[in-house]
Amino acid sequence: MAKGRVTVIDIAKAAGVSKSTVSLVLQGSPLVNEGTRSKVNAAMRELGYVYNRGAANLRQAGAKSKIIGVVVNDLTNGFFAELAVGVDMVVQSAGFVQFLSNTSESIDRQREVIASMREHGISGLIVSPARATESVDFKPLVAAGIPVVVVVRNLPGAKVSSVVSDNQGGTSAAVEHLASLGHTRIAFLGGFPDTAVFEERLEGYVDGLKAAGLGFHEELVVSSAPSRAGGVDAIGRAMTMSDRPTAAVCFNDAVAFGVCDGLRARRMEPGRDFAVVGFDDVIEAQTAVPALTTVSVDPQGMGRRTAQLLLKQINAGKAEPESVTTAVRLVVRESCGAAQKKAGRKTA
Amino acid sequence: MAKGRVTVIDIAKAAGVSKSTVSLVLQGSPLVNEGTRSKVNAAMRELGYVYNRGAANLRQAGAKSKIIGVVVNDLTNGFFAELAVGVDMVVQSAGFVQFLSNTSESIDRQREVIASMREHGISGLIVSPARATESVDFKPLVAAGIPVVVVVRNLPGAKVSSVVSDNQGGTSAAVEHLASLGHTRIAFLGGFPDTAVFEERLEGYVDGLKAAGLGFHEELVVSSAPSRAGGVDAIGRAMTMSDRPTAAVCFNDAVAFGVCDGLRARRMEPGRDFAVVGFDDVIEAQTAVPALTTVSVDPQGMGRRTAQLLLKQINAGKAEPESVTTAVRLVVRESCGAAQKKAGRKTA
DNA sequence: TTAAATAATTGGAACGTTCCAAATTTGTCA
DNA sequence: TGACAAATTTGGAACGTTCCAATTATTTAA
Numbered sequence: 001m002a003k004g005r006v007t008v009i010d011i012a013k014a015a016g017v018s019k020s021t022v023s024l025v026l027q028g029s030p031l032v033n034e035g036t037r038s039k040v041n042a043a044m045r046e047l048g049y050v051y052n053r054g055a056a057n058l059r060q061a062g063a064k065s066k067i068i069g070v071v072v073n074d075l076t077n078g079f080f081a082e083l084a085v086g087v088d089m090v091v092q093s094a095g096f097v098q099f100l101s102n103t104s105e106s107i108d109r110q111r112e113v114i115a116s117m118r119e120h121g122i123s124g125l126i127v128s129p130a131r132a133t134e135s136v137d138f139k140p141l142v143a144a145g146i147p148v149v150v151v152v153r154n155l156p157g158a159k160v161s162s163v164v165s166d167n168q169g170g171t172s173a174a175v176e177h178l179a180s181l182g183h184t185r186i187a188f189l190g191g192f193p194d195t196a197v198f199e200e201r202l203e204g205y206v207d208g209l210k211a212a213g214l215g216f217h218e219e220l221v222v223s224s225a226p227s228r229a230g231g232v233d234a235i236g237r238a239m240t241m242s243d244r245p246t247a248a249v250c251f252n253d254a255v256a257f258g259v260c261d262g263l264r265a266r267r268m269e270p271g272r273d274f275a276v277v278g279f280d281d282v283i284e285a286q287t288a289v290p291a292l293t294t295v296s297v298d299p300q301g302m303g304r305r306t307a308q309l310l311l312k313q314i315n316a317g318k319a320e321p322e323s324v325t326t327a328v329r330l331v332v333r334e335s336c337g338a339a340q341k342k343a344g345r346k347t348a
Numbered sequence: 349m350a351k352g353r354v355t356v357i358d359i360a361k362a363a364g365v366s367k368s369t370v371s372l373v374l375q376g377s378p379l380v381n382e383g384t385r386s387k388v389n390a391a392m393r394e395l396g397y398v399y400n401r402g403a404a405n406l407r408q409a410g411a412k413s414k415i416i417g418v419v420v421n422d423l424t425n426g427f428f429a430e431l432a433v434g435v436d437m438v439v440q441s442a443g444f445v446q447f448l449s450n451t452s453e454s455i456d457r458q459r460e461v462i463a464s465m466r467e468h469g470i471s472g473l474i475v476s477p478a479r480a481t482e483s484v485d486f487k488p489l490v491a492a493g494i495p496v497v498v499v500v501r502n503l504p505g506a507k508v509s510s511v512v513s514d515n516q517g518g519t520s521a522a523v524e525h526l527a528s529l530g531h532t533r534i535a536f537l538g539g540f541p542d543t544a545v546f547e548e549r550l551e552g553y554v555d556g557l558k559a560a561g562l563g564f565h566e567e568l569v570v571s572s573a574p575s576r577a578g579g580v581d582a583i584g585r586a587m588t589m590s591d592r593p594t595a596a597v598c599f600n601d602a603v604a605f606g607v608c609d610g611l612r613a614r615r616m617e618p619g620r621d622f623a624v625v626g627f628d629d630v631i632e633a634q635t636a637v638p639a640l641t642t643v644s645v646d647p648q649g650m651g652r653r654t655a656q657l658l659l660k661q662i663n664a665g666k667a668e669p670e671s672v673t674t675a676v677r678l679v680v681r682e683s684c685g686a687a688q689k690k691a692g693r694k695t696a
Numbered sequence: 697t698t699a700a701a702t703a704a705t706t707g708g709a710a711c712g713t714t715c716c717a718a719a720t721t722t723g724t725c726a
Numbered sequence: 727t728g729a730c731a732a733a734t735t736t737g738g739a740a741c742g743t744t745c746c747a748a749t750t751a752t753t754t755a756a
Contacts, residue, residue, distance in 0.1 A: 007742055018706045023744060033704060048488065053467045054402040054413075055742035058711045065402075067468070076631070081429045085450050092449075092457075097464045100448035101440075102433050109440075116445045119401045120415070140396065228635045261637050283424065284632070287576045289609050355712055366736045371714060381734060403712035406741045 006049045015043040026051065057121055068096050068124040068310065069117035071110060073131070073153075075102040078282050079252075079299045080128060083151065086303020087126055094311055096123075103130045111137065118146075124310045128152045131195065135159075147313035151306045154196050154323075161313065162323040163306045167200035167279075168207065170295035170328040174249045174277045175208025177293075177330055181337065183247040183275060187220040189234040189259060191251030198223070198251065201279065205249055226251050231258020232265075239266060247275035247336070253282045253294055260288075260335065275336040290334035302326050354397045363391040374399065405469055416444050416472045416658065417465035419458060421479070421501075423450040426630050427647050428476060431499065434651020435474055442659055444471075451478045459485065466494075472658045476500045479543065483507075495661035499654045502544050502671075509661065510671040511654045515548035515627075516555065518643035518676040522597045522625045523556025525641075525678055529685065531595040531623060535568040537582040537607055539599030546571070546599065549627065553597055574599050579606020580613075587614065595623035595684070601630045601642055608636075608683065623684040638682035650674050 008026070012019040017036055024032045025040045032040075043049075057065045068091055072080040088098045099117055103110040110130045114137070117125065124147045127138075135158030141148050142159060149161040171188075178186050188205045191198040202221065209216050222237050224230035231250060235258070238245055250256035256278030260270040270276050271290040278285060281296035305326055356374070360367040365384055372380045373388045380388075391397075405413045416439055420428040436446045447465055451458040458478045462485070465473065472495045475486075483506030489496050490507060497509040519536075526534050536553045539546040550569065557564050570585050572578035579598060583606070586593055598604035604626030608618040618624050619638040626633060629644035653674055 005742085009742080019743085020706050020708095020745090021704080024705085027744085031704065036704080050463075050492075051467045052406075052469070052742055054405045054469055055711090056744070057402045058400075058406055058713085058742080059744040060711085075429050075433050076426065078424065078426060078429075081423050081426075085423050085452070088450055092460070097447075097461075097468070098449060099445075101446060102436050104433070112440070113445075115398075119399045120445070121400070121402055144398075228632070232635075257632075258635070261635060264637050284576075287606070287609065289612055353712085357712080367713085368715090368736050368738095369734085372735085375714085379734065384734085400712055403741090404714070406712080406743085407714040408741085 005052070006047045007052070008049075011040065011043040011047055011049055014047060015040045065121040065123045066096050067099050067117075067120060067122045068126065068307075068314075069099045069101070069114070069122040070126045071101045071103055071113050071117075072128045073103050073105050073110075075100075078284075079280055079297075080152075082283075082299040083128065083303040083306075086300035086305075087307040088303075089300075090304050090307040090311070094307075096311075105130045107132055107137075114141070118144075122146065124148070124314045126151060126306055126310055129155055147310055149306055149310050149313070151302065152197075156196075159321050161309055161321045163302060163309060164323075164325050165297040165302060166325045166328045167197055168204035170279060170297070170330070171201045171204030171249055172208040172211065173204075173328075173330045174279075174293075174295055175205055176212050177332065178247045178249065178275055178277065178336060179208070179212030179214060181247075181275065184214060185217075185220065185243065185245040185247070186214070187222065187238050187245035187248040189222055189238060189248045189250045190224045190230050190255030191226050193223050201251060208249075220245055223251075224255070226255060228254045228258040228261070231255035231260075232262040233258070235259040235262035247277075249277045249279075251279060253278035253280045253285055253292060256292055256294065256335070257284075257288065260290075260292075271335045271337050277330075277336050281331055285331075286333065288335075293333045293336035294331055295328050296331045297326070297328050353400070354395045355400075356397075359388065359391040359395055359397055362395060363388045413469040413471045414444050415447050415465075415468060415470045416474065416655075416662075417447045417449070417462070417470040418474045419449045419451055419461050419465075420476045421451050421453050421458075423448075426632075427628055428500075430631075430647040431476070431651040431654075434648035434653075435655040436651075437648075438652050438655040438659070442655075444659075453478045455480055462489070466492075470494065472496070472662045474499060474654055474658055477503055495658055497654055497658050497661070499650065500545075504544075507669050509657055509669045511650060511657060512671075512673050513645040513650060514673045514676045515545055516552035518627060518645070518678070519549045519552030519597055520556040520559065521552075521676075521678045522627075522641075522643055523553055524560050525680065526595045526597070526623055526625065526684060527556070527560030527562060529595075529623065532562055533565075533568065533591065533593040533595070534562070535570065535586050535593035535596040537570055537586060537596045537598045538572045538578050538603030539574045541571045549599060556597075568593055571599075572603070574603060576602045576606040576609070579603035579608075580610040581606070583607040583610035595625075597625045598627060601626035601628045601633050601640060604640055604642065604683070605632075605636065608638075608640075619683045619685050625678075625684050629679055633679075634681065636683075641681045641684035642679055643676050644679045645674070645676050 008019045008022045012022045022040055025037050070087055074080055084100055091098050101113040107130045126149055128151050135155050138148050138158050138160055151163045154162050154164050206216055222234045224234040256276050259276050263270050263274050268274050278292050278294035281294045285292040285294050356367045356370045360370045370388055373385050418435055422428055439446050449461040455478045474497055476499050483503050486496050486506050486508055499511045502510050502512050570582045572582040604624050607624050611618050611622050616622050626640050626642035629642045633640040633642050
């Protein structure tokens with residue numbers, strides 16, 4: 001009992017049929033007689049059989065491994081955790097299982113992790129690439145016919161599918177909204193300038209200014225780490241200028257929270273004395289005080305979307321690279337001052 | 349090229365040796381001559397060989413699958429994400445790969461996920477059990493000789509190892525600290541009473557009161573969902589009583605943040621008008637305003653510790669169940685009022 | 697009834713690796 | 727130089743599954 005593993009042969013013997021029949025039952029083939037089927041199932045239950053997927057994959061030697069790999073660059077960031085959960089949902093319900101790994105933005109780690117996943121025979125890969133990932137890293141995968149879809153961060157040169165949110169549209173909408181509230185000095189705060197996401201969001205910011213008939217002032221763009229601490233830093237620098245902004249679109253919610261912290265440290269109340277808008281709509285955004293106006297990207301939905309795309313490609317055998325950008329919407333809450341009945345925003 | 353997979357036989361042929369030799373190289377055996385080793389390695393690089401772990405596992409038919417399964421009950425909770433990252437760190441550096449899944453507190457999902465992991469031949473399992481998990485769920489695993497360690501939430505009946513934080517010691521320390529600041533009406537806010545963690549933390553709360561020479565008053569324990577919203581709710585109910593508390597130890601940081609929100613909604617400033625202490629020391633605790641005094645459990649360290657324990661058991665072949673409780677420490681920041689120079693805490 | 701068709705079942709032969717025992721090469725010492 | 731030891735290398739035979747072609751049992755149609 002505690003000896004060897006229970007195999008199809010054991011249950012074949014127990015059920016008085018051949019191993020082939022057992023295999024048929026395992027795959028739910030319609031060829032097998034109802035009676036034998038239940039006899040076999042009973043034997044399986046009896047002996048505590050567990051399917052050996054490794055052996056099966058070996059024979060099938062194909063895209064049928066039922067494992068899909070997911071690698072994210074920062075699991076501790078709620079956004080990515082949420083994304084992974086979204087992926088897991090659809091992947092799981094399609095009978096696949098998720099192989100999740102975290103790279104912590106390390107490109108070496110990413111390489112290791114992907115190599116390991118290949119060895120395990122994943123039938124598809126979803127990656128939110130670490131910074132500075134090069135498209136060549138995915139070459140071997142696509143050459144081997146393994147569908148890959150990158151998510152969140154696009155990878156210019158790579159011939160793989162991608163799912164990114166409408167960064168440009170998001171910040172553009174945020175700026176227009178602030179402008180409609182009467183703001184004219186609107187800053188863009190936080191984020192590292194050398195990333196595709198930053199570029200897109202900044203572009204949207206510029207678009208928004210143009211659409212609102214406002215001029216672009218370079219000094220109103222202040223970059224920083226895309227973190228809460230970075231936000232504190234950015235607003236600090238922004239407030240030193242002579243002609244201060246009265247509102248800010250932030251690179252992401254973490255930065256926005258930092259900006260709020262920084263404002264309070266200066267005895268200014270976000271939403272009353274200064275308007276701030278975030279990006280991502282992390283879970284804390286709605287419960288924070290004040291509730292954060294932000295661009296909602298629904299990471300979980302994005303994860304689901306990504307997984308669906310990947311599954312489609314897996315089933316299609318070999319699909320064309322496809323890129324989808326997911327819609328985004330501005331969620332107006334308190335931090336931009338719009339919810340306040342009083343018309344006045346006081347410039348500090 | 350795009351035809352069949354490259355196998356050991358292919359590279360054996362290319363390198364002019366036998367498949368056995370290639371296998372030896374693969375395993376880094378010292379038996380093979382340096383010259384042949386490099387010849388083989390060259391051939392592998394040349395042909396783009398990828399190791400087929402499935403086939404290997406099949407033959408080795410043992411605990412050598414190099415996969416360890418990790419299942420958590422709520423990945424979107426930063427605490428668990430952090431835990432998973434900690435696990436991944438040590439697991440990865442030991443040459444294993446992590447198979448992470450999320451159950452969203454669904455016990456059915458948990459069962460599915462674990463079954464799937466078994467089919468894939470994991471050589472060990474780390475579980476943060478979903479609520480209402482029964483010890484019998486792990487029976488088959490341990491019967492099959494697969495090491496299991498539960499983490500965060502203990503599982504009374506199960507003969508498996510566990511790693512939990514010193515919940516009791518944590519709340520006890522928190523209460524004593526509040527008492528030392530002069531508080532006498534200290535509440536315990538938030539959490540579901542039917543969980544082991546709640547029980548332990550509550551017990552610590554009682555211990556702390558006793559140690560400080562304060563009496564236990566049942567009405568000062570108000571449970572709620574262990575979330576931010578739950579915290580708002582709990583403090584709301586706490587403030588309706590005639591003899592109000594002046595301080596609170598919260599079930600976790602999420603609750604603590606909710607309590608802060610609720611206080612502000614009542615025009616009270618946490619840390620000045622009311623002392624609040626959290627539990628977990630989530631990443632936001634230090635940057636929040638006011639910075640949250642909390643019991644730090646270092647989830648990442650806990651994850652590392654857990655992984656180490658599991659690896660030890662895997663290597664030892666079959667190890668005795670072992671339970672470790674990880675140390676915890678009170679991090680005094682602003683929300684309990686201690687950092688303030690002025691002696692006065694005003695009771696509301 | 698029987699031939700033909702259909703439904704169920706079944707032995708191998710793979711799949712890509714590791715292990716074993718045995719074979720081969722190389723080196724050492726009298 | 728021969729004999730022995732050490733260092734390398736090597737063919738199968740597994741591992742647990744699926745697939746294929748072939749066999750056997752059961753219906754159906756005439």
